[in-house]
Amino acid sequence: MNSYGVVGNPIQHSLSPLIHHLFAEQTNQTLRYQRILAPRDRLEYVLNQFQAQGGKGLNITLPFKQQAFQLVDRLSERACFTASINTIQFNEDGSRFGDNTDGVGLIRDLALHHHFSLLGKRILLLGAGGAVRGVLHAILQEQPEEVVIVNRTESKAIELVKTINVCSRVRVCALHALKELLFDVVINGTSASLMGDMIRLPKTCLQNAFCYEMVYGKGMTPFLRAAVDAGAAYCTDGLGMLIEQAAESFYIWHGIRLDTMPVYTKIIPSYFNMLRIT
Ligand SMILES: NC(=O)c1ccc[n+]([C@@H]2O[C@H](COP(=O)([O-])OP(=O)(O)OC[C@H]3O[C@@H](n4cnc5c(N)ncnc54)[C@H](OP(=O)(O)O)[C@@H]3O)[C@@H](O)[C@H]2O)c1
The missing domain is CATH 3.40.50.10860 (Leucine Dehydrogenase, chain A, domain 1)
Incomplete structure (x- = not known):
């Protein structure tokens, strides 16, 4: 076998x-x-x-x-x-x-399970570790208007943008400079939720935004709670991304493109995954 x-x-x-x-x-x-x-x-x-x-x-x-x-x-x-x-x-x-396959996993989850496109969107991306590194290319291919990266350790975000040589639509921002900014999409690519923590954002960043928590299976994380409290338009965790990145790995190994919906619907009820707010 x-x-x-x-x-x-x-x-x-x-x-x-x-x-x-x-x-x-x-x-x-x-x-x-x-x-x-x-x-x-x-x-x-x-x-x-x-x-x-x-x-x-x-x-x-x-x-x-x-x-x-x-x-x-x-x-x-x-x-x-x-x-x-x-x-x-x-x-x-x-x-x-x-x-x-993380990037394609995120984009397919957004498209297939949330019917959401990043085209022309203003995106706030939190984190500068492996997860953000893995999805940035795929996000840019969707042609958002702009991607703003914020990380607890700002120097790591600057280093990430430098090393992967991304285009002018990406910039690093200090946390205190976010007060003035509004976003269509906020993606939490940090692992802070695993420790019950989060990057503390101004409410205005989350208000009316599509909020995506890459961590999955943790229920109402501090990030999702803050998004709900701030009046986010839509919130979800990253279980769909996990399934979609796995489907792409399965394709690489077996040459078979799967319909992921049966697996998604089988797994999803055991999680407080999607919380449609409006
Ligand atoms: N759904 C999926 O399919 C999927 C796929 C990939 C990853 N993920 C999830 O994404 C998360 C990040 O993974 P990773 O590979 O990027 O991890 P990583 O390389 O260890 O990076 C961790 C990131 O989180 C930040 N961080 C950690 N603790 C924090 C805190 N208390 N407050 C604020 N920021 C904090 C770090 O900031 P510093 O630079 O300041 O340390 C860094 O940017 C993981 O929880 C993982 O489960 C999900």
Whole structure:
């Protein structure tokens, strides 16, 4: 039986095994998909072991996406842009192909499950870690009017914009300078919600905005609560993104494009996922 998995640290919370087994069931595949906990300094060893045992593909999650980028032979164009990967395909000839499906996952979730387009929108993107790195390229391809990035550590946002050489429609902003600004979309790409925390935004940033929390399965996070309190137009968490990025990995490994709706509707009731406000 072909073997797949997701490598991270921590990893026990991951829904990827459930999602990939549901995809496999839907397409009559038999496969094994397991969670793999890698010590923070042993990613290369874990990849080598998995490949030596005949493993076919891996998803890579926090905190290894940038490190894994260095450990493959060939990369997709979008992975080159993001300098981080979340998917590895192990080929028959022993080579490794790396891709990043987070960006396409976000855009498909917005389009398919929320019927929302970023075209011409003013976007506030919170964070400057792997998640924001992974989605920025895909967001820009949707031709928003502007993307403003705010991060707790501003220097990291400046460095991110510099290293991935994005266009003039992206700029970094200090938190205190947000008071004057209004947005159509606010995307929380920080991990602050995992600690019950958030970047404290002026209410005006969230008011009437489409608010997207990349963290999933945490119910009403501080970010979503602030969005509701400020009068956001629409709020959702990132479960749909998780499913869509997984579907793109599934396509890379199996060459099968899935209808994700059956999996989405199966998983979604167990989460306080969507909260339509208006
Ligand atoms: N739904 C999905 O499919 C999906 C996909 C990818 C990621 N995610 C989620 O996105 C989140 C971020 O992942 P990542 O890979 O970018 O993590 P990361 O590389 O570790 O980056 C973490 C980011 O969060 C910020 N942050 C952490 N704690 C904070 C706090 N208390 N207050 C304000 N900012 C804080 C960090 O700011 P500093 O730079 O100042 O440290 C940094 O910008 C994770 O929770 C992950 O679960 C979801």
